[in-house]
Each structure stands twice: as C-alpha cells, then as structure tokens.
Amino acid sequence: xxxxxxxxxxxxxxxxxxxxxxxxxxxxxxxxxxxxxxxxxxxxxxxxxxxxxxxxxxxxxxxxxxxxxxxxxxxxxxxxxxxxxxxxxxxxxxxxxxxxxxxxxxxxxxxxxxxxxxxxxxxxxxxxxxxxxxxxxxxxxxxxxxxxxxxxxxxxxxxxxxxxxxxxxxxxxxxxxxxxxxxxxxxxxxxxxxxxxxxxxxxxxxxxxxxxxxxxxxxxxxxxxxxxxxxxxxxxxxxxxxxxxxxxxxxxxxxxxxxxxxxxxxxxxxxxxxxxxxxxxxxxxxxxxxxxxxxxxxxxxxxxx
Amino acid sequence: xxxxxxxxxxxxxxxxxxxxxxxxxxxxxxxxxxxxxxxxxxxxxxxxxxxxxxxxxxxxxxxxxxxxxxxxxxxxxxxxxxxxxxxxxxxxxxxxxxxxxxxxxxxxxxxxxxxxxxxxxxxxxxxxxxxxxxxxxxxxxxxxxxxxxxxxxxxxxxxxxxxxxxxxxxxxxxxxxxxxxxxxxxxxxxxxxxxxxxxxxxxxxxxxxxxxxxxxxxxxxxxxxxxxxxxxxxxxxxxxxxxxxxxxxxxxxxxxxxxxxxxxxxxxxxxxxxxxxxxxxxx
Numbered sequence: 001x002x003x004x005x006x007x008x009x010x011x012x013x014x015x016x017x018x019x020x021x022x023x024x025x026x027x028x029x030x031x032x033x034x035x036x037x038x039x040x041x042x043x044x045x046x047x048x049x050x051x052x053x054x055x056x057x058x059x060x061x062x063x064x065x066x067x068x069x070x071x072x073x074x075x076x077x078x079x080x081x082x083x084x085x086x087x088x089x090x091x092x093x094x095x096x097x098x099x100x101x102x103x104x105x106x107x108x109x110x111x112x113x114x115x116x117x118x119x120x121x122x123x124x125x126x127x128x129x130x131x132x133x134x135x136x137x138x139x140x141x142x143x144x145x146x147x148x149x150x151x152x153x154x155x156x157x158x159x160x161x162x163x164x165x166x167x168x169x170x171x172x173x174x175x176x177x178x179x180x181x182x183x184x185x186x187x188x189x190x191x192x193x194x195x196x197x198x199x200x201x202x203x204x205x206x207x208x209x210x211x212x213x214x215x216x217x218x219x220x221x222x223x224x225x226x227x228x229x230x231x232x233x234x235x236x237x238x239x240x241x242x243x244x245x246x247x248x249x250x251x252x253x254x255x256x257x258x259x260x261x262x263x264x265x266x267x268x269x270x271x272x273x274x275x276x277x278x279x280x281x282x283x284x285x286x287x288x289x290x291x292x293x294x295x296x297x298x299x300x301x302x303x304x305x
Numbered sequence: 306x307x308x309x310x311x312x313x314x315x316x317x318x319x320x321x322x323x324x325x326x327x328x329x330x331x332x333x334x335x336x337x338x339x340x341x342x343x344x345x346x347x348x349x350x351x352x353x354x355x356x357x358x359x360x361x362x363x364x365x366x367x368x369x370x371x372x373x374x375x376x377x378x379x380x381x382x383x384x385x386x387x388x389x390x391x392x393x394x395x396x397x398x399x400x401x402x403x404x405x406x407x408x409x410x411x412x413x414x415x416x417x418x419x420x421x422x423x424x425x426x427x428x429x430x431x432x433x434x435x436x437x438x439x440x441x442x443x444x445x446x447x448x449x450x451x452x453x454x455x456x457x458x459x460x461x462x463x464x465x466x467x468x469x470x471x472x473x474x475x476x477x478x479x480x481x482x483x484x485x486x487x488x489x490x491x492x493x494x495x496x497x498x499x500x501x502x503x504x505x506x507x508x509x510x511x512x513x514x515x516x517x518x519x520x521x522x523x524x525x526x527x528x529x530x531x532x533x534x535x536x537x538x539x540x541x542x543x544x545x546x547x548x549x550x551x552x553x554x555x556x557x558x559x560x561x562x563x564x565x566x567x568x569x570x571x572x573x574x575x576x577x578x579x580x581x582x583x584x585x586x587x588x
Contacts, residue, residue, distance in 0.1 A: 051319055052319075052322065053319075059420065112547060113399065113547045114545065114547060114548060115543070115545060131416055131418065131423060133329075133416060135329070138416060138423075138425075140423070140425075140430050142429075142430060145428045145543065145545055147425070147428070147430065149541060151538075155538060158538070161540065162542070164542075164543035165543060165545075166543060255434075255438060255441070257445060258430075258432060259445070260401070260445075260447035260448060260449060262400060262401050262448070264398060264399045264400050264547070265400060270553055270554075270555065272553065272562065272566065272567075272568050273565075273566035273567055273568075274566055279555065279556070280582065282556065283555060283556025283557060284555070284556060284578070284579050284581065284582060285555055285578050285579070285580065285582065285583075286582040286583075287582065287583060292583075293583070294580045294583035295567075295568050295578075296567050296568070297568060297577040297578075297580075298567065299563070299567060299568065299569035299570065300568075300569075300570055300575075300576070300577035301574070
C-alpha cells in the first residue's frame with residue numbers, strides 16, 4: 001500500500017488552503033495555488049484511491065418496481081408471462097402449473113431453498129444493495145442465495161470453474177455521454193447449473209444449462225433513484241432471445257433496515273423420495289396433495305404412532 | 306476556477322478514501338501448524354473448524370461456560386454421539402449460522418467503504434456500520450446481529466488500521482461450532498471485535514473477538530486469523546447448505562434420507578414420524 005505523505009499538509013505560499021485529508025477543508029487562495037493543489041491531489045488520489053466520482057452513487061436500499069414474484073413484472077403470472085418457450089418446454093411448463101394447482105411445487109427449485117440462480121435473481125427479491133469497487137460490482141441480497149459479484153476488472157471468463165446457480169458474471173462500465181461518468185454497466189453471465197426457473201410459477205429454463213444472460217444496467221443522472229436493467233436471456237428452452245426490462249427503486253432512508261430473510265426459517269416444505277410434503281404447525285408431516293400417500297417408512301423398526 | 310475546485314474536492318474525497326485499508330481478496334480460515342484432517346475433510350486442530358482456531362472443537366475449546374451451559378454442551382455431544390444433532394440442530398437443517406459461527410469458515414471478503422464495512426461470507430453478509438450512527442432504539446433480532454464500528458489510526462500515520470466493532474441484537478439459538486457449543490438462549494450476547502492486518506505478516510488479518518454472554522463465567526477473547534488467498538481471481542465458491550444434504554427435520558426430530566430417497570432413522574430406535582394426518586388419505 002503506498003503512502004501519501006503529501007496529503008498530511010500542503011501549505012501554499014499564500015496561506016490559502018490547508019488540505020489535511022479530513023472531510024472539512026477551506027477552499028480559497030490564488031488561482032495558481034488552487035491549480036497546483038488540484039493537480040497534486042489528483043495525482044495522489046489517482047495513484048492510491050478508487051475514483052468513485054466516475055461511478056454512479058448507488059448508496060441506499062433498492063427494491064424491485066412491480067414486485068419480484070413475476071419475471072415480467074407488468075404481466076400476469078404463469079401463462080400470462082407469454083414466455084417464448086419451445087413446444088417441448090411449453091409442455092413442461094404447463095405440466096408444472098398443473099402440479100402446482102394440485103398442491104405440488106412443480107419445477108420451482110426455491111421451495112427447497114436452492115438459489116433462484118440467474119436470471120431469476122434479477123427479479124429483485126428482498127432489499128438490494130449495490131456496492132461498487134473498481135474490481136467488482138456487488139449486488140447484496142439476503143434472500144436465499146442471491147448475492148452476486150459482477151467482475152469489472154477486465155478478466156476473461158474462466159474455463160475451469162464449477163458451474164453454479166448464479167454463474168459467473170463479467171461486466172464493463174461504459175461512459176455513453178463522454179462526460180467522465182459511467183452511466184451504463186453491461187454484464188454477461190455464463191456457467192450456470194440447474195434446475196432454474198424464471199420465477200415462482202416454475203417457468204423453466206433448459207435442462208442443458210447453456211443459458212447466457214446479458215444485462216444492461218442504466219443509471220440516469222436525471223433520475224438517480226431508479227435503475228433500469230434490460231435483461232436478455234439466450235436459452236434453448238426459448239424460441240428466441242427473451243428481452244425484459246426490470247427496474248429498481250431506491251429508498252432514501254439514510255439508515256434502512258436490512259432484513260435477514262432466512263429461507264429455511266418457517267419453511268414448511270420437505271421432500272421425501274422426490275415427493276413434496278408439508279409440515280404442520282406442530283411439526284408433523286402432512287400430505288401436500290389430495291390422496292397423497294405417506295412416505296415409505298420401511299426402514300423404521302417401530303410401527304408409526 | 307469552478308472546475309479546479311471540483312477537481313480539488315474530488316481529490317479530497319479520494320484522499321479521504323485512501324485512508325481506509327486495503328483488505329481486498331479472499332481470506333481463508335487460518336489453520337495451525339499442528340492439525341489433523343477432520344471427518345469432513347477439513348484441516349483443523351481437531352474435529353470441525355472451531356471458534357478458537359488454536360484448539361480442537363467442543364470440549365477442546367475450554368470455553369469458560371457456566372455449569373448449566375457446560376451441561377448443554379455435554380448433552381449435545383452425547384446426542385451427536387448417538388446419531389443426533391444435539392444443540393447444532395438448527396445449523397444441521399441449514400438455518401443461518403449467525404455470530405460467531407459465521408466467522409469460522411472462509412473465504413471471507415472485506416469490502417470497505419467509509420459508511421460500512423461489509424464482510425461477505427458465502428451466503429451471509431455482515432454489515433458493520435461506520436457512519437457514526439447511534440444504536441437504534443429497537444433492533445430487529447437477527448442471527449448476524451447489528452454491528453456498529455469505528456475506524457482507528459493506531460499508529461498515527463494518517464491511515465486507519467484497526468476496525469473496532471460491537472454487535473448486538475441477536476436471535477438464536479446460536480453456537481460457536483458444530484458440536485453445539487452453546488451461547489445463552491436468552492440471546493443477549495454482545496461481541497466486541499478488533500479487526501486489523503498483521504503488522505509483520507500482511508497476509509494475515511486478525512479478528513480479536515470478545516464474547517460477552519450469560520452462558521460464560523467471564524468474557525471470552527479469541528484471536529481469529531484469516532490468511533489471504535494468493536490467487537488473483539479467488540474462487541468464490543457457491544456453497545449451499547441444503548444442496549446435497551441428506552438430513553430432513555420433521556418437528557424436533559432429524560432423519561436421514563437414503564440415496565434412494567427413502568427416510569431412515571438417524572438414531573438407534575428412533576421412532577418414525579407421526580403420520581396421523583395421512584389416516585384419511587391412505588389407500
């Protein structure tokens with residue numbers, strides 16, 4: 001780590017500005033002194049610190065506009081999403097909806113507290129926090145396993161990393177207006193595993209897990225409390241790339257509450273031999289579907305009570 | 306002139322930012338020189354990874370427990386020896402580990418901003434607020450607790466080198482390690498930490514943790530260490546407790562799922578689950 005001895009005190013001859021590195025300062029003095037000080041500080045700062053003025057100020061708590069239940073927030077759930085599914089995956093989806101209507105969980109993996117994965121986490125579950133470092137754009141969410149790292153350090157996609165529900169995300173900042181401030185973050189995510197669904201209706205992605213997700217986050221200085229995220233999904237369950245725009249709104253509460261949302265807490269779903277069951281309030285196993293048989297207890301010596 | 310002032314102000318902001326330490330990268334659990342491989346394949350001083358990293362887990366921690374809570378530990382160990390989960394039941398069913406257990410495993414990532422230091426640990430996030438706020442009048446209890454901290458420049462060189470933090474506002478139950486080494490069920494724990502980089506070996510971060518808890522006879526201080534992963538692009542592995550778990554909690558009982566998906570007892574003579582709700586539905 002380099003040291004900035006000069007930041008401790010810069011005393012111009014006119015006695016105009018003493019810059020101590022603290023947050024309070026006096027800015028006065030001759031133009032020459034000001035210019036010299038500016039140049040020195042810029043050099044020191046650029047040598048040692050992340051220039052956060054180039055990045056949008058995203059401090060605060062963000063939530064999804066339109067809620068997080070549906071992938072396309074402004075369309076009805078389920079078939080109303082009008083997902084461009086292939087006939088094969090449309091059939092899988094409809095079978096899943098039928099199972100859910102009968103009390104099952106269909107193809108939604110988050111019932112069992114598995115990560116929603118990509119692209120579903122872009123729905124914006126819970127309260128989100130965006131933290132920017134030069135190397136990584138962090139999206140922090142306490143939901144199931146939703147927190148993401150989007151690497152912006154110029155790396156290539158690795159070839160030897162195990163697939164994951166969230167995949168590997170690599171992004172790059174863009175200054176579209178040429179004003180020295182980044183206003184777009186483009187991201188690509190690959191290397192996913194499954195099963196994954198677009199939302200809680202179980203809208204499925206392909207079992208081959210060859211999904212690629214591209215995102216374009218737009219940060220508008222004129223509307224700094226809204227972020228747009230244009231999400232494009234390339235997946236073999238789809239007949240074409242599916243483009244959906246998500247939007248997130250910021251709360252201006254200076255000390256927002258970050259809820260610890262624990263999936264397993266108060267989760268009354270269990271699965272035995274691939275079958276879903278419920279747990280009653282007293283902790284006893286119950287059928288999830290009409291006519292559902294109880295689990296096979298052949299390995300227990302004692303008869304059930 | 307305005308442009309120059311903006312540059313100055315931006316430079317001051319950057320200079321202020323430069324006072325904070327650089328703790329980038331992945332920080333793995335420190336392992337003592339004398340270690341063994343645990344049944345789960347991890348290197349430890351003995352048993353599962355422990356709160357005091359220099360000592361084996363469970364009784365080996367020599368935790369200053371009250372007599373009452375020493376019994377809780379012994380009962381937990383006995384239950385685990387017979388196939389149960391003891392006082393670690395909630396962890397076994399993938400509830401959050403919370404403090405202090407969440408600080409046991411790596412890799413950790415420290416993300417330092419002037420307002421907050423984030424400690425990212427697998428699926429969990431700790432926020433240590435350093436923006437000068439007071440304790441809220443009411444804290445929604447959580448497993449990770451609510452943390453307020455302050456940065457200190459101990460050596461007076463104009464750079465912060467120690468983060469002091471206090472954490473309160475818990476729910477539980479919480480444990481120190483997988484033996485079920487218990488914290489008090491009243492959840493009145495307070496944690497005081499001093500987090501700093503080792504002055505002679507910058508590959509090490511220290512987290513000196515003092516636990517103040519009613520299950521203890523005195524405050525318990527431990528120096529937890531983390532070692533920097535030298536990989537420029539660390540593997541932030543997606544570690545999901547529930548994935549691959551063969552345990553099923555039904556009420557207060559934990560069972561095991563066999564590879565064929567059938568339920569089996571975890572303990573000798575464990576009764577099967579009560580199926581009273583299936584009486585009318587079974588054929």
